[in-house]
Amino acid sequence: MLTQQPLQEFLDNLAGDTAVPGGGSVAATAGAMAAALVSMVCNLTIGREKYAAVEAQMQETLTRSEALRRRLTELVEEDVAAFNAVMNAFKLPKQTEEEKEARRAAIQEGYKQATIVPLETARACAELIRLAKTVIENGNPNAASDGGVAVLCAQAGLKGAALNVLINLSSIKDQAFVSEHQAALDDILAEHDALAHDVYQTLKSGFIGVE
Amino acid sequence: MLTQQPLQEFLDNLAGDTAVPGGGSVAATAGAMAAALVSMVCNLTIGREKYAAVEAQMQETLTRSEALRRRLTELVEEDVAAFNAVMNAFKLPKQTEEEKEARRAAIQEGYKQATIVPLETARACAELIRLAKTVIENGNPNAASDGGVAVLCAQAGLKGAALNVLINLSSIKDQAFVSEHQAALDDILAEHDALAHDVYQTLKSGFIGVE
Numbered sequence: 322m323l324t325q326q327p328l329q330e331f332l333d334n335l336a337g338d339t340a341v342p343g344g345g346s347v348a349a350t351a352g353a354m355a356a357a358l359v360s361m362v363c364n365l366t367i368g369r370e371k372y373a374a375v376e377a378q379m380q381e382t383l384t385r386s387e388a389l390r391r392r393l394t395e396l397v398e399e400d401v402a403a404f405n406a407v408m409n410a411f412k413l414p415k416q417t418e419e420e421k422e423a424r425r426a427a428i429q430e431g432y433k434q435a436t437i438v439p440l441e442t443a444r445a446c447a448e449l450i451r452l453a454k455t456v457i458e459n460g461n462p463n464a465a466s467d468g469g470v471a472v473l474c475a476q477a478g479l480k481g482a483a484l485n486v487l488i489n490l491s492s493i494k495d496q497a498f499v500s501e502h503q504a505a506l507d508d509i510l511a512e513h514d515a516l517a518h519d520v521y522q523t524l525k526s527g528f529i530g531v532e
Numbered sequence: 533m534l535t536q537q538p539l540q541e542f543l544d545n546l547a548g549d550t551a552v553p554g555g556g557s558v559a560a561t562a563g564a565m566a567a568a569l570v571s572m573v574c575n576l577t578i579g580r581e582k583y584a585a586v587e588a589q590m591q592e593t594l595t596r597s598e599a600l601r602r603r604l605t606e607l608v609e610e611d612v613a614a615f616n617a618v619m620n621a622f623k624l625p626k627q628t629e630e631e632k633e634a635r636r637a638a639i640q641e642g643y644k645q646a647t648i649v650p651l652e653t654a655r656a657c658a659e660l661i662r663l664a665k666t667v668i669e670n671g672n673p674n675a676a677s678d679g680g681v682a683v684l685c686a687q688a689g690l691k692g693a694a695l696n697v698l699i700n701l702s703s704i705k706d707q708a709f710v711s712e713h714q715a716a717l718d719d720i721l722a723e724h725d726a727l728a729h730d731v732y733q734t735l736k737s738g739f740i741g742v743e
Contacts, residue, residue, distance in 0.1 A: 328542050328561070328608075329535040332601065335568035338575035340674070344681030347565050350539070351685060354558050357546035364549035390547065394540065463551070466699045470555030470692035474562060477688035480732060481681035487739040488677045521691060528698040 323401070324394050345400035345439055348481030349393045351474045352446040356390035358471035359383075359449060362456040362464040375459045382452050389445045389452075393478075396442050400485070403438045407431035432492045436502055439485035443506060446479035447513040454520045469524045476517035483510050534612070535605050556611035556650055559692030560604050562685045563657040567601035569682035570594075570660060573667040573675040586670045593663050600656045600663075604689075607653050611696075614649045618642035643703045647713055650696035654717060657689035658724040665731045680735045687728035694721050 323331055323342055331350075335342055363383035366372045372379070410427035414420045450472055457468035486506050490499050534542055534553055542561075546553055574594035577583045583590070621638035625631045661683055668679035697717050701710050 324540045324543075325538050327536050328539050329605065331539050332535075332564055332568045332605070335565065336571035336575065336598070336601065338572070338578075340576065340678075343572060343675070344569060344678040347569060347678075347681050347685060350565065351562060351688065353543055354546065354561065357543045358555060358558060360547035361549070361554060364547065365551065367549075387547070390543065394543070397539075464554070466695040467551075467555040467558075469695045470558050470688075473688040473692045474558060477562065477681075477684040481684045484677040484680045484736060484739060487736065491739060525695060525698065528695060528702060 341401045345485045349396040352478035353393040355449045355471040355475035359386040362460040366461040403435040436489040439482040442482035446475040449475035552612045556696045560607040563689035564604040566660045566682040566686035570597040573671040577671040614646040647700040650693040653693035657686040660686035
């Protein structure tokens with residue numbers, strides 16, 4: 322399990338000359354770090370009298386961010402599994418017509434799975450951008466910059482996952498599947514990339530000249 | 533050492549109710565993941581006859597990305613140390629005038645260090661955006677999406693480190709220090725945020741409709 326490896330070893334494995342773990346796992350890891358930072362801001366807010374008015378909202382946000390963190394940690398591994406499934410399908414025998422057809426179907430099924438995994442990463446990161454906005458606006462202001470880094474990591478995870486969705490969609494012959502998943506991605510991406518941009522700019526402007 | 537912890541444990545520590553590790557360490561981690569992905573694309577390019585023309589360039593890029601990865605891994609820890617130094621300065625005695633003055637000086641020195649650390653993270657991430665551009669344009673095209681995720685992580689690291697620079701600068705009284713470091717940050721940020729945006733858009737456009 323990648324997420325049981327020391328961070329240093331995870332980075333060493335990334336840097337090596339094999340295609341996985343690669344960008345798909347890193348996108349999910351960036352999302353998991355965003356989730357952890359959202360949780361941190363919630364935990365620095367919850368239980369303090371000063372922030373009693375937002376206690377329920379922070380509890381709710383924490384429940385979601387922790388659920389997304391768990392899921393994104395799984396997606397780090399699932400990205401590797403999806404890539405390996407495609408590679409294994411390519412290695413299937415292709416002597417007879419039946420073999421060729423079975424191989425072709427397995428490759429196509431592999432690419433579909435390798436699209437669905439990063440699309441889920443993208444969705445989770447999009448939700449984290451919204452959660453990070455909530456903790457920046459209503460959570461402990463001493464941790465606002467941590468909320469800001471959460472937005473940036475979730476944005477990197479979203480856009481990085483999007484690249485992985487697109488590259489796999491480009492190998493899929495089922496045009497209905499391609500259209501549906503491309504449209505789903507476009508919807509998530511346009512809205513949340515713009516939202517992340519706005520949240521960051523607002524936060525950054527607030528930091529310049531703060532005393 | 534944070535980077536000796538399993539990734540899962542690192543995320544658990546982030547999510548907890550203490551201010552460190554926090555956004556500063558995450559920014560450096562995002563940068564270290566970017567460096568690892570740049571190294572990966574180099575390693576998937578070097579030694580292959582097909583890419584002999586760019587062999588020297590990829591070797592040079594790999595040397596830099598690995599140096600930056602080592603440095604960013606250290607900066608993950610240095611961010612925590614810099615934050616703790618500020619916190620410890622606040623706990624110094626403040627009974628006599630001498631104590632007050634020593635405490636004030638230690639706090640100011642702490643904030644300066646807590647500015648210099650993320651500024652170095654920002655600089656390293658900026659260089660990684662340029663290196664990622666190089667591997668996307670000239671490295672093994674099968675790993676182009678990994679180069680793309682590298683750009684996005686380096687951009688998140690750069691902008692996340694920038695928030696940490698700004699928040700600490702806002703507590704520093706030495707106006708010459710503030711002006712100098714604010715200007716240095718502005719220079720790095722404007723140029724490389726735009727560069728990262730362009731590299732991502734170009735890469736993404738190329739993926740849509742690729743067969």
